[in-house]
Amino acid sequence: MLTEEKKNILVIGGGSWATAIVKMLTDNSRKHTIYWWMRNQEDIDHLRKYRHNPRYLSSVEINIEPENLTSDLKSSVAKVDVIILAVPAAFLKGAIAELSAEDFKDKIVVSAIKGFEPSDNLIIGEYLNTRYNVPFSNIAVISGPCHAEEVALEKLSYLTIASQNTEVAQLIAQALSNRYIKTTVSDDIYGTEYAAVLKNIFAVASGICHGLGYGDNFQAVLISNSIQEIKRFVDAVHPIGRDIKDSAYLGDLLVTAYSQFSRNRTFGNMLGKGYSVKSAQLEMNMVAEGYYAVKCLHEINRIHKVYMPISRAVYAILYENISPSMEIRLLAEKLS
Numbered sequence: 161m162l163t164e165e166k167k168n169i170l171v172i173g174g175g176s177w178a179t180a181i182v183k184m185l186t187d188n189s190r191k192h193t194i195y196w197w198m199r200n201q202e203d204i205d206h207l208r209k210y211r212h213n214p215r216y217l218s219s220v221e222i223n224i225e226p227e228n229l230t231s232d233l234k235s236s237v238a239k240v241d242v243i244i245l246a247v248p249a250a251f252l253k254g255a256i257a258e259l260s261a262e263d264f265k266d267k268i269v270v271s272a273i274k275g276f277e278p279s280d281n282l283i284i285g286e287y288l289n290t291r292y293n294v295p296f297s298n299i300a301v302i303s304g305p306c307h308a309e310e311v312a313l314e315k316l317s318y319l320t321i322a323s324q325n326t327e328v329a330q331l332i333a334q335a336l337s338n339r340y341i342k343t344t345v346s347d348d349i350y351g352t353e354y355a356a357v358l359k360n361i362f363a364v365a366s367g368i369c370h371g372l373g374y375g376d377n378f379q380a381v382l383i384s385n386s387i388q389e390i391k392r393f394v395d396a397v398h399p400i401g402r403d404i405k406d407s408a409y410l411g412d413l414l415v416t417a418y419s420q421f422s423r424n425r426t427f428g429n430m431l432g433k434g435y436s437v438k439s440a441q442l443e444m445n446m447v448a449e450g451y452y453a454v455k456c457l458h459e460i461n462r463i464h465k466v467y468m469p470i471s472r473a474v475y476a477i478l479y480e481n482i483s484p485s486m487e488i489r490l491l492a493e494k495l496s
């Protein structure tokens with residue numbers, strides 16, 4: 161059985177989430193062999209010497225064999241059975257540009273990314289399938305209401321691993337679980353990915369409203385309407401029976417919309433307080449996926465034509481230079 165095998169697992173990415181995933185994997189009792197690719201050789205040298213990522217979750221001690229840290233993507237991919245992608249969606253294409261479909265052959269490929277691949281407007285599972293011929297039976301996604309910062313603190317957290325192949329989902333779920341991470345599996349790979357990408361847009365909206373001075377009463381209405389918007393869209397693009405109240409959908413929205421750690425909410429909050437999009441991005445040294453996602457969604461929704469007033473308002477603020485206060489005033493008339 162797949163779940164009983166010891167695997168070589170490569171994590172691709174050097175940011176907070178990749179760091180948290182490496183921590184989860186290395187705190188797991190099954191002791192798969194973990195490899196970690198990041199683009200920056202100085203960070204690798206620092207990690208080898210001090211066992212800490214110098215720039216993200218820098219308090220976390222990383223227990224990985226120094227020789228398994230690498231900036232050589234192609235040869236590390238060749239060594240492993242499982243590849244976990246954890247770079248922001250906008251940079252994925254560039255990060256793996258040297259790889260071809262042949263490199264992914266017979267590998268299990270897992271997306272921990274919550275974003276659309278922007279040149280094709282595809283969720284990552286679809287991108288892996290269409291661009292690299294990875295069969296859906298070898299693809300999984302990691303989702304759930306889980307911030308890297310709380311993983312660093314070993315706060316009890318839950319992840320959902322979605323795949324059309326239950327054995328693959330179980331393998332990844334088992335590899336990530338440990339005393340502070342609980343995992344469940346799902347076969348709704350499309351719904352899980354779309355909901356995880358969309359919630360970033362609503363967290364930007366939540367941050368904007370907070371920055372503008374709207375209170376908890378309004379936020380509750382905004383988030384209730386947001387989950388309905390997610391449901392309408394996900395059911396339109398992939399209509400199967402799903403309970404939108406599950407943690408992988410509603411939980412993921414709630415944590416991102418309300419948490420102090422949320423990159424997307426922080427970004428939105430700055431916009432509400434009067435920062436320009438550019439200056440907010442420069443000030444944060446982390447990536448708010450919602451910024452990229454809302455543009456892709458706007459384009460995808462030209463086909464589906466789902467009623468999405470909150471996402472539309474975020475798009476207007478980020479890409480049409482409409483003032484946040486005016487746009488949210490107009491949006492407020494459409495919520496109930």
Ligand SMILES: NC(=O)C1=CN([C@@H]2O[C@H](COP(=O)(O)OP(=O)(O)OC[C@H]3O[C@@H](n4cnc5c(N)ncnc54)[C@H](OP(=O)(O)O)[C@@H]3O)[C@@H](O)[C@H]2O)C=CC1
Pocket residue numbers: 173174175176177178199200215216246247248249251254255272273274275306307308309445446447448449
């Ligand atoms: N953080 C979290 O709690 C969670 C994040 N995710 C998802 O994980 C993915 C990664 O996000 P996260 O780790 O948080 O990101 P961070 O904001 O923590 O880190 C940003 C990463 O992006 C890289 N990067 C920035 N600019 C560029 C560029 N121009 N070209 C290539 N790479 C670049 C950085 O590399 P460098 O340091 O070398 O500049 C760094 O590795 C996202 O899709 C996010 O939605 C999912 C669940 C939880």
Ligand SMILES: O=C(CO)COP(=O)(O)O
Pocket residue numbers: 274304305306307360363412415416417419421422423424425
């Ligand atoms: O997806 C995430 C938590 O589930 C991370 O995104 P945020 O940092 O915006 O919350």
